[in-house]
Structures are given as C-alpha cells and as structure tokens.
Amino acid sequence: MKNNISSNKTDSFDKEYCESLNRLYNDNTGLSEIKWFFNRVYDWAYETDGLSPDVVILGTAVPEEIVLASGAKPYWIIGGSLGSTAWSDDLVPRDTDPVSRSVFGYIKRPESADYSDSLFVIPLLNDSMRKIAYDLKSDGRRVCLIDIPPDRRDKNAAEKYAAQLKLLCEVVSEKAKARVTRSSVACAMKAVSDARITMRKFLRISKGQTDIITDAARQFVLNSYYMSPSPDEWTYHTECLIREIEYKLGRTKKSSSAHPSVMLLGSPVLFPNYKVPFLVSDCGLEISEAADYLSMKSFVTYSRKALWGSRNKLIRNIASAWLRHDSSPAYIKNDALFDYVSWFVQNERIEGVIYHVLKGQIEYDFELERFETMLSKYGIPVFRLETDYQYQDVEQLRIRMEAFSEMLTQKRYREVKKAS
Secondary structure: OHHHHHHHHHHHHHHHHHHHHHHHHHHOOOOOOOHHHHHHHHHHHHOOOOOOOOEEEEOOOOOHHHHHHOOOOEEEEOOOOHHHHHHHOOOOOOOOOHHHHHHHHHHOOOOOOOOOOOEEEEEOOOHHHHHHHHHHHHOOOEEEEEOOOOOOOOOOHHHHHHHHHHHHHHHHHHHHOOOOOHHHHHHHHHHHHHHHHHHHHHHHHHOOOOOOOOHHHHHHHHHHHHHOOOHHHHHHHHHHHHHHHHHHHHOOOOOOOOOOEEEEEEOOOOOOOOHHHHHHHHOOOEEEEEEOHHHHHHHOOOOOHHHOOOHHHHHHHHHHHHHHHOOOOOOOOOHHHHHHHHHHHHHOOOOEEEEEEEOOOHHHHHHHHHHHHHHHOOOOOEEEEEEOOOOOOHHHHHHHHHHHHHHHHHHHHHHHHHHO
C-alpha cells in the first residue's frame, strides 16, 4: 500500500511537470535557443541518481555568492509543485503555505538525491521555514540558518546581516574543505552580478514580444537559473537567447499590443505550477512585469568598486546590496518592492495589477492595502487573486480574470475614445 501511495504521488509530480514543460515548449517553438533551458529544468527534476549535493539552499533568499566562493555548487530547492507537496502531507500541517510544503516535499521525495551528507542553508523568512529547519535538525541533518534582519531601518541591520554571511562563509568553507579567499568571493560576486545583469537585459528585450516568447516562458527562463549548473553557463545561454530574440525583432515590424498590460505582484510564481501565468495569457492579458522577490534579485549587482577590498569588506558589500534590494517576505515593511513598483508605474505603462497571494502567505496580504492606496493614485485597478497549488479552482479563477480583463479592455477603449 505504501509503495502504491508513493507511486501515485510520483505520477502526480510527473504529470504536472511534463504538462507545464509541454505547454511552454509548444507555445515557444520558434525559439531554438530556449531548448537548453527546457533540458536543464527537466534534468534537474529527473537526473537524481547518484546525486549527493554538498550545499542545499531552501528558497532563493540566500546570497549564493558566498556558497560559490567556497567552490561548492549550490543545489536549490525553491518549491513550486503541487505534486511535491504530497510528499510532505504527513509531516507539516495542511494549512502550511504551498511553497514551504513543496520545498519540504522535494527533500522527502521518493528516489530523490542523497542528502545524508548535505549542508542545508535555510533563510528564516517565516514560521514555516523555522519549522522545516527544526525538523531537518531533529532528523540529524546539518543546518545553517540565515536570520534576515526584519527592519531595514535598524542602523545595525547591515552589520547583523554581514555577521550572518560571515558565519555562512565559515560553514560552507568547512563543508567544501576549501578556503574562501578575497579573490574567490570577488570572482563569485562578478559571476552572479553578470547573471543578474543578463536577467534584466533578457526581461527588457523580451518584454511585450509575446509573438516571439510568451510571458510564461520569460518567467520560466528566470526560474531556470536555480536549476542550472553555474551562473556562468546560465548567463551564456541566456545571452544566446537574447541574440535570437533580437534577430527576430529585427525581422518583424513592431506594433502596439492589442492586449491590456498588467503587473503580476505578490507571491512569486514558481515552476512547474504555472497556472496563473497560463491563465493570464488565456484571458487576453499581457504580463508587462512580474514584481516579486525572485525578479527583484536581478537588481542585486556589484560595481567594480564593490569588488575591491578585504574578504570581510566584500562580504559587507554583499550584505549591504542585499538589504537594499531584497524583497523577500522577511521584512516588516517590504520597502524595496514598494519603491520599485512605485517607480515602475510612474515610468512604464501599466493598465492593471494582479496581486497574487498563495494561501498561507499572509505576509503579502499585510502589504496589499499599502499597494492599493499607491496604485489608486494612478488610476490602476488591482485584482487580488488568492489560490494555492491545487488546480480545481482554475475555472473559477478564469471567470474572475476574464471579468478583470474585460474591465481593462473597456477602460482602454474609453481612454482612446476620449483622446480622439
């Protein structure tokens, strides 16, 4: 019976993974360079035989620069799958947020990688992550906790966070049996910075080009960073994809989009659970920007000046840059995200906001009123979309999103008529 249950859960994971991959592939057949990203994501999910990661990072709110500086390859587990939540059913409460459940499920997955000798790096974003950390520690796993200062206005926040990163540096150095030097930290900072600059360039070039690359595929390329062998390799292939998109743009006549443009805000959308971006597209909307802590990481870059100094100074530079731009739900007030959205709506055309809240992630609901107040000043309507990783609510969400799309279309029509 137990084997049958595991098999059924594995079938659910496979179905979800392959259906999302197939739709993305079928919707983006005109891009040859995107195949590398499909292969990497597929291999990450299924090539686990003999895999024994040195350093496992839960979520994305950890500066991978520190891990890379030790010579270790970070193995990311970021969640995103309904199928993997089933593997944690008996281990966490039912109302635990789906991202945390999915992360824990990946660790407990049948036929998973061998984590017996892995170091788990866990950012303490919320109570769920604290519980997962406790469970792993109780299970005999080696755990390094990153306690993010919740108040950026604290004058000692940068030093407190730098102390956390120095501790991480020592722990991963011991695990990798390699000395973390000033040079290795600087090289890791540059590699990661180059990748993030390429992320921004890719998002800028591909924006509004749904005839060439779909909005869901743009998010998929960003997600694939966490399933790639190294930042350098991901950067190289993303630059190849950018060149292909630019070539296609040069051969087509640019026209204004017939679809209302929206911002996707709130809980991040993680592969393979892409029901939200798929629904947005199906309902005739275009995602101009996805503003969440996943995409905001692309702003954590380093100038040449930031790459000079002692090892400890470089670590302080990493801590300072992260505290300026990190928009994970660890903060009392998510000012980095709020300031970026405020800048975006003043400088870019946006017709509506879809505020995505995963059930259990109440941190985003605390921020909603502040965003609604700011967006209302610019006449931008907000559609709060609450869901989880289940697919049963798709049709109900579709009806509501189609109504929102129709409202934006009518609003655009009235503005055009008024202007004429």
